Amino acid sequence: MAKRKQLKGSAIYINEDLTNINQKVLMTIKRTLPENEAVWSWDGKIFQKSSKGVVRPIAYEEYKHWVGADWPKLINRFYSIK
Template identity: 35%
Template sequence: MMSQHLDSHLECKDIDVSHRLGKYFPNKNRPVIVKFVRRRKKIDVMKRAKLLKGSGIYIIEDLTKKNAEVIASLRLKETGCVERAWSYEGKLFVRYRVSERNEQIHFNHYQSWLSKPWQSKNRPHTLRKYRLLLQAADHQNISNKNFVKLVFPPKAAAVL
């Protein structure tokens, strides 16, 4: 199923292990976590993830809880100065609106972002989305760079 959506040849031998996350509830999809055998294949899948736009399926990098909190802080606490924030291979990056270059957020700057107050104007559905991502985030402080999470819309669960 993913091969046809990503326009990529993905075989069983490319995947070390995969399983659903969270508790089963009827009529509710759970994300799937996938560990690839080779990091190169994971990078290829992540690059092609933008082909899934509008399909309701999305691929996100499996982050530690702290990294997920920092990404949420970057995106939502300073919406006026942060153009975008993302992760790549477990590293966090930000692009500020006043700058044209990307900047890596180093671990020693995490606390400065986490301690900033939340803006009261943030959209509730955006905050809810990040709370769900934080709940699903790995609770260890170790990031395995070969893991990704796949989240499917309700119709896709029937295909799996």
């Protein structure tokens, strides 16, 4: 995983195996960001880089904002797994 940047520009991608909630948030943010910003996951956490180059983790408290109406469905699925 640490060397996955070496594959940038090739047709090969390595992605983390994220929880349903993290995957949904990551994909939602990717679809809404302008081209000059970035979002990625590392060690199960989601990070966002602004157009000014500021990198910040996406806090769990922000997830509801990103997934909107799907939030209750995702939470119920996440907590019903035993």
